[in-house]
Amino acid sequence: MTQIIETIDVPADTRDVVKSTNCDICGNEITEPRMYDVDEITVERQTGTSYPSDNWNEYERFDVCTGCWKSVVKPIFNFGPRKNRVDF
Numbered sequence: 001m002t003q004i005i006e007t008i009d010v011p012a013d014t015r016d017v018v019k020s021t022n023c024d025i026c027g028n029e030i031t032e033p034r035m036y037d038v039d040e041i042t043v044e045r046q047t048g049t050s051y052p053s054d055n056w057n058e059y060e061r062f063d064v065c066t067g068c069w070k071s072v073v074k075p076i077f078n079f080g081p082r083k084n085r086v087d088f
């Protein structure tokens with residue numbers, strides 16, 4: 001048996017990735033914190049159902065920069081946010 005081998009192009013995989021995120025209030029690009037640091041703000045509403053056999057969820061999210069978190073979001077409330085700290 002003789003096989004004839006030819007080289008063909010295999011298209012590279014493509015996928016959508018988040019290149020940047022802009023603040024939904026001021027429009028400025030939200031910059032990533034330094035490596036190993038976390039500073040993410042998401043104002044989110046989750047709705048849906050949860051039955052034993054079926055469920056669905058829908059999320060509404062706003063991305064907010066740290067500047068707008070301090071100057072716009074926190075002043076809306078007359079009290080501080082609920083804080084949790086997790087060490088592991």
Ligand SMILES: [Zn+2]
Pocket residue numbers: 023024025026027028064065066067068069
């Ligand atoms: Zn902002």
